Amino acid sequence: MPVQVTGEVVSAKRIGAYTAMTVTAPGVPELARPGHFLAVQVGGPASSMLLRRAFALYDMSPRGVYGGTVQFVFAVSGRGTAWLAERRSGDRLDVVGPLGRPFRLPAHPVSATLVGGGYGSAPLLPLARVLRERGCRVSFVLGAGSVDRLFGHLDAKRMADTLAVTTDDGSAGERGRVSDVLPAVLERTDSDVVYACGPMAMLRAVSDIAAERGLPSQVAVEESMACGIGVCMTCVLPVVGDDGQTRMVRSCVEGPVFRGDRVRWDAVGTVPPDAVGAITAPGAHR
Amino acid sequence: MTRVDMTTRLAGVAFPNPVFTASGCAAAGQELHAFFDVASIGGVVTKSIMLAPRSGRATPRMAETPSGMINSIGLQGPGIDAFLERDLAWLEAQGARAVVSIAGGSLEEYALLAQKLRGRAGIAMVEVNISCPNVEDRGQVFACDPTASSNVVDAVRRNTSSGVPVFAKLSPDVTDITTIARACVAAGADGLSVINTLLGMVIDTTTMRPVLGGVTGGLSGPAIRPVAVRCVWQVHAALPDVPILGMGGIRTGLDALEFLLAGASAVSVGTTVFGDPSAPVRVLRELEQALADRGIDRLSDVVGLAHRPPAARVPEDADPLGDELVPAAAAQEAAP
Ligand SMILES: Cc1cc2nc3c(=O)[nH]c(=O)nc-3n(C[C@H](O)[C@H](O)[C@H](O)COP(=O)(O)O)c2cc1C
Numbered sequence: 092m093p094v095q096v097t098g099e100v101v102s103a104k105r106i107g108a109y110t111a112m113t114v115t116a117p118g119v120p121e122l123a124r125p126g127h128f129l130a131v132q133v134g135g136p137a138s139s140m141l142l143r144r145a146f147a148l149y150d151m152s153p154r155g156v157y158g159g160t161v162q163f164v165f166a167v168s169g170r171g172t173a174w175l176a177e178r179r180s181g182d183r184l185d186v187v188g189p190l191g192r193p194f195r196l197p198a199h200p201v202s203a204t205l206v207g208g209g210y211g212s213a214p215l216l217p218l219a220r221v222l223r224e225r226g227c228r229v230s231f232v233l234g235a236g237s238v239d240r241l242f243g244h245l246d247a248k249r250m251a252d253t254l255a256v257t258t259d260d261g262s263a264g265e266r267g268r269v270s271d272v273l274p275a276v277l278e279r280t281d282s283d284v285v286y287a288c289g290p291m292a293m294l295r296a297v298s299d300i301a302a303e304r305g306l307p308s309q310v311a312v313e314e315s316m317a318c319g320i321g322v323c324m325t326c327v328l329p330v331v332g333d334d335g336q337t338r339m340v341r342s343c344v345e346g347p348v349f350r351g352d353r354v355r356w357d358a359v360g361t362v363p364p365d366a367v368g369a370i371t372a373p374g375a376h377r
Numbered sequence: 378m379t380r381v382d383m384t385t386r387l388a389g390v391a392f393p394n395p396v397f398t399a400s401g402c403a404a405a406g407q408e409l410h411a412f413f414d415v416a417s418i419g420g421v422v423t424k425s426i427m428l429a430p431r432s433g434r435a436t437p438r439m440a441e442t443p444s445g446m447i448n449s450i451g452l453q454g455p456g457i458d459a460f461l462e463r464d465l466a467w468l469e470a471q472g473a474r475a476v477v478s479i480a481g482g483s484l485e486e487y488a489l490l491a492q493k494l495r496g497r498a499g500i501a502m503v504e505v506n507i508s509c510p511n512v513e514d515r516g517q518v519f520a521c522d523p524t525a526s527s528n529v530v531d532a533v534r535r536n537t538s539s540g541v542p543v544f545a546k547l548s549p550d551v552t553d554i555t556t557i558a559r560a561c562v563a564a565g566a567d568g569l570s571v572i573n574t575l576l577g578m579v580i581d582t583t584t585m586r587p588v589l590g591g592v593t594g595g596l597s598g599p600a601i602r603p604v605a606v607r608c609v610w611q612v613h614a615a616l617p618d619v620p621i622l623g624m625g626g627i628r629t630g631l632d633a634l635e636f637l638l639a640g641a642s643a644v645s646v647g648t649t650v651f652g653d654p655s656a657p658v659r660v661l662r663e664l665e666q667a668l669a670d671r672g673i674d675r676l677s678d679v680v681g682l683a684h685r686p687p688a689a690r691v692p693e694d695a696d697p698l699g700d701e702l703v704p705a706a707a708a709q710e711a712a713p
């Protein structure tokens with residue numbers, strides 16, 4: 092169950108194009124698992140920005156000098172994240188978490204490939220740690236537009252058995268996309284499972300590559316969210332259930348981690364006509 | 378803090394306090410129960426439910442706007458049968474007071490929904506969302522036409538148990554809200570929920586296309602509060618004996634007090650919950666404090682109080698911050 096707490100900023104570090112922010116959040120790290128996310132209030136209590144910003148957990152430390160802390164990574168992409176980037180240590184932050192469903196972990200020590208795009212690699216680092224503890228082989232494929240938008244490659248290098256890097260402009264690693272190198276990595280590492288987090292187009296490509304090889308994939312999506320706790324229905328995407336039926340499911344409570352083969356990638360952004368309860372009659376309910 | 382009697386009555390039904398959730402902003406209460414006890418607030422107004430399961434509209438369904446947001450969810454929901462079995466049963470088990478919101482595309486659908494609710498335990502009230510397009514009338518919104526509105530209310534009232542009040546939820550997007558209010562009451566509405574969202578739109582200046590998948594959507598949050606207060610004021614002035622559940626941008630206890638002063642007997646906290654999931658209990662606490670600060674010991678004493686003639690005595694300024702824009706000297710001069 093998530094909790095709502097007022098935390099204090101411990102540190103805000105610039106890493107390339109991103110900020111990694113550590114916040115005290117009593118009660119949150121104890122419950123948090125890789126893949127969970129936080130919803131952070133922005134702009135202060137009288138702000139004209141009413142909605143929380145959601146961030147995947149990059150680190151959770153139940154015990155430390157500052158008590159329980161959580162860390163998340165973000166890029167400034169609007170007024171809310173711009174405000175957040177200006178917070179300094181000691182500033183207060185209202186945090187709700189942990190939210191969502193975390194990555195499922197394999198029962199046996201398997202070979203796992205973790206694919207991250209941009210700051211989407213943030214939740215993959217704590218995941219890698221847990222997988223290593225379980226005796227898994229961990230391979231990373233990290234990509235971004237350019238080297239300053241690459242995240243976690245230094246951590247990954249330390250932690251992983253293998254690391255492949257791609258950038259669109261060739262400023263680091265191979266020029267190209269993660270999907271260009273992924274098939275060879277899966278082959279070479281004899282991977283049993285694929286985990287991914289990043290932009291939708293990347294998740295779709297990764298899910299397809301895994302599916303072609305009969306490998307299970309777990310992907311963390313990023314949908315726009317108004318509440319993050321399951322009450323508003325803004326964050327939906329079409330997902331096939333165990334019964335074979337497509338439903339518009341909430342990515343904040345039923346996700347953000349989904350089986351890659353269950354997401355109807357071609358229909359994201361729409362309500363496919365075969366979805367349960369798809370609107371067939373005219374009329375535009377608000 | 379001296380205890381204030383926070384109980385309120387809506388069409389004969391007693392509630393322990395006047396702070397409710399708003400339809401579509403609390404699902405059916407279960408998710409919010411992680412943040413506060415849903416039985417501790419006045420009532421849980423559930424997401425408008427339709428007869429059949431419904432997937433809603435395409436994404437994006439939401440955009441943040443200054444002090445508000447715009448949404449086009451399209452009434453996604455599991456349909457009435459699953460709702461009764463799962464959601465209403467859960468609310469009843471918690472001891473929460475459920476206000477069930479229903480929505481339909483035709484008179485028949487509204488009537489069938491009311492029949493499904495009839496005789497079910499655990500329903501404190503029925504709220505009728507009439508801001509729905511009428512599929513039998515080229516998608517014209519019921520709430521924008523007095524006859525269509527009264528037909529819906531009549532269909533629901535006739536099919537609802539007599540002890541269960543029926544509230545009609547009004548849209549602000551009309552020329553004269555009191556015309557619709559009167560039509561609903563004449564058709565048997567026991568009270569009115571005021572207001573639903575305002576129709577709005579946001580265009581992305583990068584893609585140069587509408588942001589929402591549904592193109593237009595409903596504007597909510599503090600940005601609409603003055604409109605909502607005005608609507609409550611007008612409806613209460615026109616129909617002083619009809620109970621009002623007021624809503625639109627309530628974020629604090631003082632916001633809630635504003636609605637009570639305008640004539641609401643209870644309030645719903647909607648959009649604010651998205652940013653502050655424990656907002657309903659906070660607003661309740663702040664409202665109680667605000668009443669105590671003003672020396673008021675019964676909530677019902679402030680309902681509609683702003684309508685009293687200007688000459689009447691007002692309490693000492695209990696909220697100096699509220700006059701921040703008035704120079705101190707002028708404020709003193711203006712005091713009675
Ligand atoms: C995301 C969202 C969904 C809503 N869904 C419904 C609904 O299903 N039925 C309804 O009557 N009103 C619905 N509303 C309107 C609210 O109940 C409320 O009337 C309106 O938002 C104004 O209050 P607020 O500013 O406190 O949110 C919805 C509002 C929002 C923001």
Ligand code: FES
Pocket residue numbers: 315316317318319320321322323324325326327341342343344
């Ligand atoms: S963000 Fe509100 S339901 Fe998912």
